[in-house]
Amino acid sequence: MRMYDLITKKKHGQVLTDEEIQFMIDGYVKGDIPDYQMSAMLMAIWFQGMTDHEITELTKVMAKSGDMIDLSAIAGKKVDKHSTGGVGDKTTLICAPIVAACGGKVAKMSGRGLGHTGGTVDKLESIPGYQTALSREQFFKTVNDCGVSVIGQSGNLAPADKKLYALRDVTATVDSIPLIASSIMSKKLAAGSDCILLDVKTGSGAFMKTLDDSIKLAQTMVAIGELAGRRTVALITDMDTPLGYGIGNSIEVMESMDVLKGHGPADLTEVSLQLAANMLYLVGKGTPEECRQMAEKAIADGSAFETFCKMVRAQGGDDSVLRDYTKFQQAPYRAEVKAERSGYITKMNAEEIGETSVVLGAGRETKESAIDFSAGLILHKKYGDEVKAGDTLVTLYTSKEGALADAEKMYREAIAIGDEQPEKEPLVYARIEKDKVEKY
The missing domain is CATH 3.90.1170.30 (Pyrimidine nucleoside phosphorylase-like, C-terminal domain)
Known part of the structure; x- marks a missing residue:
């Protein structure tokens, strides 16, 4: 098998076999396939696209290029959430403890911020003492004890994606739906959860600027998840304007705590409740309506806030700052x-x-x-x-x-x-399940 032949095949819009995709990714990770040939392949994919089967196979091979995390030591169904990134997007800090307070399990590995989007790990590290680097055993124990743990991504999660992303960045091939979808989902598959909720942002602050592109990306990622044996649902949410009022690290933690205490901004509260309800639905806690009521109750009775505090203490953090914001830097x-x-x-x-x-x-x-x-x-x-x-x-x-x-x-x-008051955009545009797009 030669990389030259695979590039030619994709250049003409033909479908790559599972073996060809495996050969291409393995060879690139090992250094047998040079950057210039992989660059040509990426551009061929950019122009010709890929089938859902090809994208799923690419995703699975990328996921298996590094650690595949086994979460079986955590009791119950595990649900993961991924946001495609936005400004003031602090929803993980809110929906993860809500889900845990309602009996779901959230074992979440989050990234750091780069450019205009903030990273969940940076926000959590603004809490004095909070440790985002835990051993696997500590991570599993925290999820079993608290229902939730949010840590930084391990160094060897989908290394093929890391290498490919760096190349896409300098070859003008970042904005390809097959390549974006496989990049995101390879890390989600490697992270080991049973179910995945995707929060696909659309608008000026998002990677996908138009609703049509956002729906296409969401459908592709849902198809990958389902073909790989993971229940997957996506919500398309607005990122034309920032979410909530606060942007920054400790500022966003404080605002998230306001939501968990029941007096946060309306837009952030609503999006977080919709995300939490869908995560609970994925782990089988009830109908979407019942799950929404459960999520609202977890805020109203204080259990979601207490769950977040418990996680912070378990990970070495000082949870007194969550009650007295003057203690933050x-x-x-x-x-x-x-x-x-x-x-x-x-x-x-x-x-x-x-x-x-x-x-x-x-x-x-x-x-x-x-x-x-x-x-x-x-x-x-x-x-x-x-x-x-x-x-x-x-x-x-x-x-x-x-x-x-x-x-x-x-x-x-x-x-x-x-002079004219503009019409406000909806907060959530659509919900996407396997073979189903529900527009709001």
């Missing part, structure tokens, strides 16, 4: 940005607001960048809200005094104030 510099005119907020570009938080120190510009846990911003007005000249639009927080002027300029460019 505080940013030494802050600035309020005021409205220069009256009207309505007619534009709020989530991606640009995410970039503003990076300038303040809340995100990474490179993989090596250090994170300032106290940096970020709190939006006082959001898309569609009425504003009066002189109203505070946003408060900026940073440890770098010089960053405030740049951040204010970026924030002002990310929004627009007009």
